[in-house]
Amino acid sequence: MSESIIPESELEEVELYHPKSWWTEKVFSQDAKLIAIQYGLTAFAIGFVALVLSWFMRIQIAFPEMAIISEGTYYQFITMHGMIMVVYLLTALFLGAFGNYLIPLMVGARDMVFPYLNMVSYWTYLVAVLVLFVSFFTPGGPTGAGWTLYPPQAILGGTPGQETGIVLMLVSLCIFIVGFTMGGLNYVITVLQARTRGMTLMRMPLTVWGIFTATVLALFAFPALFVSAVMMLFDKLLMTSFFMPALVEFGENLSYGGGSPILFQHLFWFFGHPEVYIVALPAFGIVSDLISIHARKNIFGFRMMVWAIVGIGALSFIVWAHHMYVSGMNPYFGFFFATTTLIIAVPTALKVYNWILTLWKGNIHLTIPMLFCLGFIVTFLNGGLTGLFLGNVIVDVPLSDTYFVVAHFHMVMGIAPVLVILGAIYHWYPLITGKMLHDGMGRFHFWITFVGSYLIYFPMHYLGFIGVPRRYYEMGQTEALYTSSAADLNVFITIAALAVGFAQLVFIYNVFWSAKNGKVAEKNPWKSTSLEWQTPEQPPIHGNFGKELPVVYRWAYDYSVPGAEDDFIPQDVPNEKVKLAEGYKELGVEKT
Amino acid sequence: MSIFSILSQKPWTSDQAKIDDKHSGKSSSMPLPRVALYVSMIVMGVLFTLFSVAYIGRMAYGDWRVLPEPPLLWFNSLVILMSSFAFHKATLSLKENNNRRTREYLFLAGALTLGFITGQLFVWRELVSFGYFVSTNPSYAFFYLLTALHILHLLGGLIAWLFVVYKSFTAEDESSNFRLSVNLCAIYWHFLLIVWLILFTMLLLT
Incomplete structure (x- = not known):
């Protein structure tokens, strides 16, 4: 292969932005790598808040006699935990942090195509996080409407945080979406137009494929959340009736009338289900690369992996109403969505087979990133299989409001992607800091997190089967309906959750300790x-x-x-x- | 190259490598700002489509009241059509390297756009004076919401328009950057014209 066939660079070398002061270099930086770190640290900071909220909730459920939080606060914590984890932590980490760090480097570009816009994207995200966080300190506190924010109850009296919390939540989401759209344009166009010579789309690593496809999904899905947030803000502030039906509150007729709460559910889940894949697809991509690298073997069925990413992305837009089986929808409608839901399991299963076949006869190095990947595969498989149960209408209806659902979605979109994020941090930390993370603390972190997560969520499936309802801040008189094992299990789960939480503190310590004292990579x-x-x-x-x-x-x-x-x-x-x-x-x- | 032929490549084979080695790295020869505008227009299209779907879905309910159609809306539609046409003429004058004429058309387009926005605000005032408030009926709420969203997009466009007008005083005649900016502005205005025509048709159909 002679040098002469190297194509002339069509990309004119654009003069990079060179910061002129400490502020533009370290704070208002336009370098995608620093923006990635800013995204990552902010996401982890607000994610840690959500983690602490979960400890309070678990202590309350296990030891209701302590009454550590009130029922209103419990709802507020549930809501903030859910929304922060899904949107402000997972989405921001996978797309904002990993997307910014890895896309330009992996496709061979000097930076994102619009660095200024990229910087504005991060600061907009930070404003969104701050607006959300401020709601903890407003009269009435943050919203307690549940992370799905279903009207009419989300904006009615009696729901915690209906004074200002819900408004701040909706405003924060709108700001987040505007910020994300700026970042999203960058990720998509950098992948399409700024790859280096010889880097065809099919030569890109699956990490980039995953982040790219997830960004495309997000650009299509987030507008639905934006639309529903704007319309609900109108309902709350201007007394319109987009989603609000005629209501009587405390014997008084409210001025609302004729709105459709179901319309909100459709809009919300048109965003909400692709959101699952906005989180999952980058995780799929990263795991594929990590497994291949740490098993010293090419990924099995590369083309199928790309097809599956694209196929899952497309299918994710026609399954949303499986979140609404209990909304009283037409059974034929339910049949359609159950079918599409089961179909999406095909490309997903294909990916799992391919990861296992990549490991088959590979030179497996049990490094920490590999441990997290193996943990991900089994966790995702478990969470995915319970998804097949819940995807069927007749199974979903009795299980819908129980802990079975909590177990399912935490396995599949909580623990599984978090294991990938942690594995990815252990993998790319040497690149980002030039130091290795401490191996002993890392292995401790993995085993406690992995085994602990199973101790938390496996018993929850059982709680769901025996009918323990979710969203209750204490079992109260309903406890008589279940075996005493339910109450004991709640104590057990809480202890496991606190242990897993402690392991995350070790991880955070490791990240800062190793940056200074770690072995040079x-x-x-x-x-x-x-x-x-x-x-x-x-x-x-x-x-x-x-x-x-x-x-x-x-x-x-x-x-x-x-x-x-x-x-x-x-x-x-x-x-x-x-x-x-x-x-x-x-x-x-x-x-x- | 179609997405299907890209996805059927086998990048690990030596035959495919010979082809791939010659790849420039770009998926399209379009300049970056044009790609950015197209991607943004897709996202905006999704946003307006979702609002429209919600609107049509909401119409099906029994309490839906027919929206009055102030005749001013017809006039406003004509104004935004003319502003789009002025942008079109600006691109044509640019092809003839007539910078002065281009600038005149740019000013005309901007003025017409401001005229359209003012006209829409008058429509709002008219509706309010008749007692059609945002909370009176969902159909009015949708009307205010959709027109406000459309105006916001036009205001965003006007910021770009300001840059282009500024460039028209400073840019060299043959500056490809200036040409591109005028062209992209024109495309965006045509897009917002189409969005308005669809929204207006929807409002008329209620």
Whole structure:
């Protein structure tokens, strides 16, 4: 392969923005890598608040006699925990943090295509987080409407936080969506238009495929949340009746009339279900890459993995009403959505098979990222299988308001993606900081988190089966309906939850301790092929790739290629520069 | 290249590698601002579509009241049509390298847009004076909401328009950047014209 076939760069080298002061370099930075870290730290900070809320809720459920929080506060904590975890932590982390850090580096670009817009995106996100957080300190406190914010109860008297909390929540969501859209435009256009020479779409690592497809989904799905938030704000502040039916409150006729609460549910879940995949698809992509790297084997069925990501993305828009089986919908409607829900299990199962087949006969290194990936596969499988139960109308109806649902969605969209995020942090931490995370603390963190999560959520399936309702702040007189094991299990679950929470404190300590005292990471410590590890400096500096952008000669999965001396060939190494193993004359050809 | 042929590539084979090695890295030869505008228009299209779906869904309920159609709306529609046409003429004059004429059309388009926005505000005043408040009936609420959203998008466009007018005084005749800006503004205005025509048709159909 001669140098002459390298295509001329069509991308004119744009002058990078060079910060002129400390403020524009370290705070109002336009460098995607710093913006990623800002996104990550903000998301973790607000996520930690949500984690602490869950401890209060668990203590309340296990020891109701302590009355650690009131019933109103319990609803407020449920609501804030759910919304923060789903939108402000998971979405912001996968797209804002991982998207910003990895997209330019993995596709071989110097930065995002619109760095200024990218910076504004982060600061808008921060404003959204602050507006939400402020609601804790307003009269009446944050909204307690449940994270789905269903009208009419969300804005009526009697619901905690209906004074200002609900308004701040809706305003915060609108701000978040505006900020995300700015970031989303960047991610999509950078992937489409700013890849380096030789980097075809099918040569991109699956991480980028996952983040890219999730961003496209988000650009289509978030407007639905925006529409419903704006309309509910109108209902709350201007007394319109988009979602509010005629109501009598305390014997008094309210001025509302004729609105449709079900319309809100349709709009909300048209966003809400793709949101599951906005979180899951980047996780799928990252896990595929991590498994391939740490098992030293190319990903099994690469094309099918891409097809599955795209297919799941498309299907995710026609399953939303499976969240509404108990809303009294037409049974034929339910039949349609049950069918599409079961169909989406096909490409999802295909991905699970491919991860397992990648591991099959691989040179598996039980590194911490790999442990988290293995943990993810089983957790996602468990959570996914209970999804098949709940996807069927007749099974869903009796289970809908029980702990079975809590167990299902925490396994599939709580624990599973969080395991990927943690694995990904252990994997890319050396790139971001130049140091390795402490191995002992990491393994402790993994085992407590993984086993602890199972101790929390496995028993919840049982609680659901025996009919323990979710959303109750204490079982109260209903306790007589269940076996005493239900109350004992609640205590057990709470202890497990506190242990898992403690392990996260160890992780946070590890992140800060290792940044200062950690072992210096060798260059490309995991021997990965993708471009982010091939930068001249580690951590990469502003502009990412030195004087010349890299040229890509291969896909991202050339691990253990027969004939090569090393068990990986980076994407920017041409065939003639690959060191051959002894006795080989050509790559991929049998020993002569 | 279609999405299907891209997805059927086998990037690990040496035959495909020979093709891929020559790839420039871009998926389209369009300049970045044009891609950004198209992607943004798709997102805006989704937003307006969802509002429209909610509107049509809500119409089906029994308490829906027919919205009065102030004749001013017809006049406003003509004004926004003319502003879009003025942008079109601006792009044509640009092709003839007539910068002065381009600038005149740009001013005309901006003035007409401001005229449209003012006209819409007069429609609101008229409706309020008849007692059709935002909380009176969902049909009025939708009317205020959709027109406000459309006006906000036009105001966003006017910020871009200000930049383009500024550039028309400073840019060189042959500046491709200026040409692109005028073209993109024109596309955005045509888009908002189409959005308005669809919204107006929907309002008339109630």
